Amino acid sequence: MTASRTGALPRVNRPTETLRMLVPQTLIHTKRLLMRWYRDPLTVMQALVFPALLLVMLNSVLGKQVSSFAGDNALYGSVPMIALVSVMSGSLAGAVTLGRERGEGLLARFWVLPVHRASGLLSRVVAEGVRIVLCTLVIFAVGVALGFRFTQGPLAALALFAVPLVYGLGFATMVTALAVYTAKAALVESVSLGSSMLMFFSTGFVPLTAYPAWAKPIVANNPLTHAIDTMRGLALGGPVGAPLLATLAWSLGAIALFAMPAAYGFRRASRY
Amino acid sequence: MPEFATTGPIAHDGSVHISDEPVTGHDLSATGALGQWWVLARRLIRPSWRTGEILTAILAPVAFTVGFYVPLNLVMTVYGHGLSSYAQFLMPMIVMQAVSFCAIAAAFRSATDARDGIDIRFATLPMPRWVPLAARITAAAQRSVIAIAAALVCGALIGFRFYGSWWHTLGFLAFALLIAIALCCGADLIGSVSSSPEATTQVLVLPQLILGMVSTGFAPADQFPGWIQSYARNQPVSQFVNGLRALAGDSTGNAGVVDLATLGPGLAWAGGILVFCGALAWSHAVRRTG
Numbered sequence: 001m002t003a004s005r006t007g008a009l010p011r012v013n014r015p016t017e018t019l020r021m022l023v024p025q026t027l028i029h030t031k032r033l034l035m036r037w038y039r040d041p042l043t044v045m046q047a048l049v050f051p052a053l054l055l056v057m058l059n060s061v062l063g064k065q066v067s068s069f070a071g072d073n074a075l076y077g078s079v080p081m082i083a084l085v086s087v088m089s090g091s092l093a094g095a096v097t098l099g100r101e102r103g104e105g106l107l108a109r110f111w112v113l114p115v116h117r118a119s120g121l122l123s124r125v126v127a128e129g130v131r132i133v134l135c136t137l138v139i140f141a142v143g144v145a146l147g148f149r150f151t152q153g154p155l156a157a158l159a160l161f162a163v164p165l166v167y168g169l170g171f172a173t174m175v176t177a178l179a180v181y182t183a184k185a186a187l188v189e190s191v192s193l194g195s196s197m198l199m200f201f202s203t204g205f206v207p208l209t210a211y212p213a214w215a216k217p218i219v220a221n222n223p224l225t226h227a228i229d230t231m232r233g234l235a236l237g238g239p240v241g242a243p244l245l246a247t248l249a250w251s252l253g254a255i256a257l258f259a260m261p262a263a264y265g266f267r268r269a270s271r272y
Numbered sequence: 273m274p275e276f277a278t279t280g281p282i283a284h285d286g287s288v289h290i291s292d293e294p295v296t297g298h299d300l301s302a303t304g305a306l307g308q309w310w311v312l313a314r315r316l317i318r319p320s321w322r323t324g325e326i327l328t329a330i331l332a333p334v335a336f337t338v339g340f341y342v343p344l345n346l347v348m349t350v351y352g353h354g355l356s357s358y359a360q361f362l363m364p365m366i367v368m369q370a371v372s373f374c375a376i377a378a379a380f381r382s383a384t385d386a387r388d389g390i391d392i393r394f395a396t397l398p399m400p401r402w403v404p405l406a407a408r409i410t411a412a413a414q415r416s417v418i419a420i421a422a423a424l425v426c427g428a429l430i431g432f433r434f435y436g437s438w439w440h441t442l443g444f445l446a447f448a449l450l451i452a453i454a455l456c457c458g459a460d461l462i463g464s465v466s467s468s469p470e471a472t473t474q475v476l477v478l479p480q481l482i483l484g485m486v487s488t489g490f491a492p493a494d495q496f497p498g499w500i501q502s503y504a505r506n507q508p509v510s511q512f513v514n515g516l517r518a519l520a521g522d523s524t525g526n527a528g529v530v531d532l533a534t535l536g537p538g539l540a541w542a543g544g545i546l547v548f549c550g551a552l553a554w555s556h557a558v559r560r561t562g
Contacts, residue, residue, distance in 0.1 A: 042474050050477065057485035060497050062344070065351040189328075193335060200339035210346045 016114040025116050029123030034130060036097065043093045047135055051086035052142045055079065059146050070207045072236065079143035080163075080231035081204025084224055086135045087168040088195045092188060094128060094172065095179035102180070102269045111270040121266050124176065125169065132168040136161055150235050160234040163247060167227045170251030177258035180265030204228040223250040308399045312407030316381065317414055325377075329415045332373035333366050333423040340365075340490070341430050353492055356523045359431040364516035365489030366427055367448050368509060370419035372480050375455035376473055378412040382463035383472045391464060391557075405557040408460055409453065416452035420445070435521030440530055444519040447538070451512050454542040458549040464556060483509045511538040 037043050058078050066074035101107050110120055140148065140161075150157040178187055199205060201215060202224040211219050219225055227250075229243035320326050341362055348358045355361045385391050385404075394404045424432075434441045459476060466472045486500060487509040496504045504510060515538035518528035528534045 042471060045474060045478075050481070053478070053481060057481060060500060061485050061490055062347075064495060065347050065491065069347045069350055193331075197335070197339065200343055206343045206347050210343060212342065212345075215342055 012114040017116055022116045022119055022122070025119040026123045026126060029119050030126045030130070033094075033097075033123060033127035037093070037127075037131060043090075043097075046093055047086055047090035047131070048138050051082050051089070051135075051139060054085075055082040055139060055142055056146070058082070066206050069210060073147065075143060075146055075148045076232045076236045077204040077207075077228060079140060079146075079148045080228045080235075081199060081202060081224065083136045083139040083143075083164055083231075084167060084204075084227055085195065085199050086139055087132050087164050088171055089192065090131055090135055091128065091168065091172040091175045092191055092195075094124070094131075095175045095191075096188060098124070098176065098179050098269075107266075107270040117267075120270065121263060125172075128169065128172045129165060132165050133161065136164045148235070152234055152237055156234040160231050163227055163230050163234070163244075166251045167223070167247060170254035173255045173258045173262055177262040177265060180262065180269045198222055198224045202228055203232075223247070226250060305400050305403060308403050309406050309410070312394075312404055313410040316407060316411035320411070320415070326415065326418060328377065329370070329374060329419040330422040333370040333419060333426050336369040337362075337366055337423075337426040337430060344490070348491065351495070354524075354526050357431050359427065360433070360520070360522050360527070361517075362430075362490070363423075363427040363432040363520060364513040365484075365487075367420060367423045367516060368451070368484065368489060368512060370423040371416060371448065371452040371455060372484065374412060374416045374419050374452055375459035376476050376480070377415060378408065378456040379459035379463035379472045379476055380469050381411070382408055382460040383467055383469040384463075386464045386467035387469060401557050402554065405460070405553055409457060412456035412460065413449070413453055416449060416456065420448050420452065432520070433523075435523055435527075436519060436530065440519045440521060443530070444516060447512075447515055447519060447535075447542075450542045450546075451538075454546040454549070457553060458545050461549045461553040461556065464553070483507060487513060489513045506537075508538075508541040511541055514538065 037047075055078060059075060063074045063078070066077075070077070107120065111117075150160070175187075175191060178191070201211075201219050202222050203219060204224065208216060208219055208225075223246075226243045226246035230240055230247050232238065233240035233243065341359065344362075345358045348361070353361045385408075391404065395401065434444070436444075462476070463469075463472050466475075486496070486504050487507060488504060489509065493501050493505040493510070514528060515535045518530050518534045521527050
């Protein structure tokens, strides 16, 4: 018994690319990614602490002025907006981790092991989903402490949490597709500049009427605006259908457009 | 006993020819030190122009102006801020933002040099210990001048004007540069002590956020919640902003009077940071151990 345990290494003598192996292996990979995020204080800071502080600051500095301009509490715009921004910056951190793992040869190492080929990419999607829900919960907890309320009942509140999930997965697919093909430094800078510009030109920051005429079409068609309007409607009341459809169109569109490049790029990144 | 260079040609029998010229001596003279400072400063300045790093110094105030002025102009004008236009009110904050991005870049630079062992390498070379520090601050000052110029162009485009006399305008520029150098000096120190570029830039974003947002740069202090008002009124960024706002002046005359009461606290903060961090950075640079 002891001899067999220390002597022969475990052997793979059956096919590993089976659907039965995919689920447990994906879970192991997911756990690995989540542990890695959790143990990196910088990532936690970037994805949770920084957005939470930004929300508190925005509310104390500009909350009063924007509320009086908009007619209802500015938190119903800023809480969804910050939740989505934290989801985006978390995805960016994930993309950087992916680039680093490719550079260190970890992806190539997994590729030669008897691990289901799909579990690498699938686990990233699952880990991303878990992280998005976690980020959203934290930001909304801070929002509730500041005065944000779910006035439309528990079902609407539950639906509200699905919005960042769909939006975040769409964004993550795009960032992953970019990360597996391009250099990471330029990517991080341009995507974070782009997402902060999305933030400043969305209805979560100030109402649409506050923007000058030239900026109004940009704000109105910003994907962030649609997601924020959906969440505002689900929390405060108001139209939900049209912004929800637009959010779904943007997010599913991004997934449809970038899923194949992301999968091909991931495969390529794993093989060298 | 002078040190000898051991990099002479190796003879056929394997022995190393040892030059009898000491390494130290001429290189440490005043002109030598100045030359070394200029070479090391150029080492930082030239690549920043070539790689487009300097573009960040220009883009930061542009992004800040577009991101805050465009959405907030109408909201703040309706709510009221006390000056002739929100551009006039926000301008000192655009300068502060431009300058603080330069400080973060300075921290990134010094942390990279510390991490890569360049600081230790320089410490073993025959040059005065303050030269690398002076070169980094020079490069940071160069970047700050460009960032402040970009901020002024942004301000002019949205409607900011100087209303004071010409020496008030000159004082505005000098005060902005003094703040920039003080912050870069502090950031350089933090970077070279931490020697982790990613961690340093991440950590410096937080004070920028907390000090920057909770200041009188975006909104007057009396529009803040009561518990935070006295902090917002008296913290260093607000003092810098008050000084710059008074020096820029306004057509309504509400920008503040240019006197010691308005400028004093800001000057004291900038001078204090410069002396304190400068002294610490000096002692850190002069320390011989790696």
